[in-house]
Amino acid sequence: MSTQNKILIVDDEAAIRTMLRCALEPAGFTVIDLADCTQAWRLLQAKNAVDLLLLDWMLPDQSGIEFAKRLRAQLATADLPIIMLTAKAEERNKLKGLEEARVDDYITKPFSIRELIARINTVLRRGPVQNHEGRIQFAALALNLDHKTLLINNQEINITPKLYAILYFFLTHRDKVYTRQQLLDNLAADSFYDERTIDRQIKRLRDLLEPSGMADYLITVRGHGYQFTSKKQC
Amino acid sequence: MSTQNKILIVDDEAAIRTMLRCALEPAGFTVIDLADCTQAWRLLQAKNAVDLLLLDWMLPDQSGIEFAKRLRAQLATADLPIIMLTAKAEERNKLKGLEEARVDDYITKPFSIRELIARINTVLRRGPVQNHEGRIQFAALALNLDHKTLLINNQEINITPKLYAILYFFLTHRDKVYTRQQLLDNLAADSFYDERTIDRQIKRLRDLLEPSGMADYLITVRGHGYQFTSKKQC
DNA sequence: GTGATCTGTCATGGATTTGTCATAAACTAT
DNA sequence: ATAGTTTATGACAAATCCATGACAGATCAC
CATH class of the missing domain: 1.10.10.10 (Winged helix-like DNA-binding domain superfamily/Winged helix DNA-binding domain)
Known part of the structure; x- marks a missing residue:
């Protein structure tokens, strides 16, 4: 691949960010990681800032779901592929939220690096599941x-x-x-x-x-x- | 599946080995435990000696990471699923090593038995030689x-x-x-x-x-x- | 509540897959 | 070579799996 796909990780735990970075960079992705939505929002205003967002469910300043919905609501990021990271504890009814927020995929912790990479590639390959008309x-x-x-x-x-x-x-x-x-x-x-x-x-x-x-x-x-x-x- | 998965535990603390054995055997695994890498290395030369390795980070004769890399380097064990046991204390540059060594997963002490078993099963389920295309x-x-x-x-x-x-x-x-x-x-x-x-x-x-x-x-x-x-x- | 619609369960039948058996073929030891 | 064992293979029966219709329980709108 000539141009590397850029992935933004938003997670408040430094350990997870590091782990993901270490997993994804060798797989040929360019990684940016941020700890909260506010910074992420700013970054994402730039056109084609990143190719895919890996978003944790629990974040300090705003829940991942809320953030995803906000991104969907503005045109610049409406089509940004999003993969949600959720903890096992999260129950099914929360998964409903995933559909509402129109995330492209979600993966529950603990997950294997291999699986994560496979899913990222799948999402990148097929593009966003929904277009901006919802x-x-x-x-x-x-x-x-x-x-x-x-x-x-x-x-x-x-x-x-x-x-x-x-x-x-x-x-x-x-x-x-x-x-x-x-x-x-x-x-x-x-x-x-x-x-x-x-x-x-x-x-x-x-x-x-x-x-x-x-x-x-x-x-x-x-x-x-x-x-x-x-x-x-x- | 009626043939039990064999798990090798390598940890220098006898107490941990015993604890893990007591946790894993009732869950349907066959357990072998060893205290150092030298013995483990010998055991692992046999083809299909074990299905998964639970490896402590700190070991007397060689760090777990070093050992994992050695295993990855030789064909017979290149695909052996490895889960690393790490102490909470060291965080950052440690995680880097995990990717380099292509460890399949890691878990930080103290951990719950349930989580350990869940992760073991996850790693085992995804199978050995599957490439990125599934x-x-x-x-x-x-x-x-x-x-x-x-x-x-x-x-x-x-x-x-x-x-x-x-x-x-x-x-x-x-x-x-x-x-x-x-x-x-x-x-x-x-x-x-x-x-x-x-x-x-x-x-x-x-x-x-x-x-x-x-x-x-x-x-x-x-x-x-x-x-x-x-x-x-x- | 009541009726309409939706959803889950069950039973049936047909198609496919899998197991059993009988016999032929291949192999081993003497 | 021959007897004894083990494996290959065809024929067929049994088991499994799925599509589908009928129906009842659940849910929803009013």
Whole structure:
């Protein structure tokens, strides 16, 4: 890679910042680290200041979520890819906040360096998940994050809350197989549901996408789970 | 998985070793503990001697970091997962060393047993030879862990779940003969299957690999079991 | 509350995968 | 070479997995 991707780390713990710097620099990233949102905000006003933001959940002057939302709200940073660092303790209902703040991915501590780098590369490769109109777009599909609606070929289609959540998850986590349990974990706070429930919801989602031909992207991987591909299968 | 993961603890304080042993054995790990690097080095020369190394920072004969680097430098242990135990006191330039030594994770004392176990499992789960693309590669073969597919010469091929598991096992445990029973144990939780079942699956796997010539790496060791070699037999 | 909609559970059937068995082939030791 | 053992392989049965319809419980709007 000729031009290194610049990553901004915002975390109040010096040890974590150092650790991340030491992990990311050898992987070919340029790293800037700051301890609070105020400084970060200033830095980010510059055009193309950084390529990606690694943002801790807990920060001294403002919660990471709040900061992310602020960034999304101003045009200059509306499309900045953000990966959130969360502690294990954080519960599912907080994950809801992640969607609202439109972060691109999140990773729970403790995480492996390898995994972090993989996710950073994924996010950088695919670009921000949502555009500045507050949409996630993929081929003929779009989710309007503000209205929680589904658009197929710009036609608004009714979608139920659960199906919206599933589709949101798939659109933001493409090209990887997820087990039913993983899907349940990501969709419900207290997931003691039957795994077959996922089958049923997948079917419903497919019925919804069928008329547009987009159902073909949602594939079953026998013995493993389901996957939303970026490339239509033949 | 019914075969227990083997963990080597290297720490000079007997009290810590005992504590760790008492913590890890009930969690289903097999524990070996040693007091210094010299002994550990000897032990680790054996292929697949252990699955993970828990290494103290301060050791009598050599610093943990130095030892880790030495392990990384020789092929047999280059991929051995290592978790470092560090005292809270030293923070900064210490962490630098962790990346240099390509340590997989580190944990600062005092730590909770639960956290330690969680981290061990995290490190173990992500597997040994997976490269940054989420693949396990060997010669013309690769497993795409994200898609759960087999790639032969970069051509994605569908593979059934059991065969995937068997191939995954072989690719991550090369150059060692496994008995049919060991293979069964690694592939099914409650394996009361006939041992001949393995023969059958081996045949199926060979049929799959045959066209690419990769079947030659999967050899029968008469009277013992099967082995996936790194060097093609002649 | 009541009705409408949404979501989870269950049962069924079909397709695929996997295990078992029988026999052929290969190998080993004498 | 021959008997005895071990492995390969084809045929088939059993088990597994998934799609799907029916339905009931949960949730939401009014």
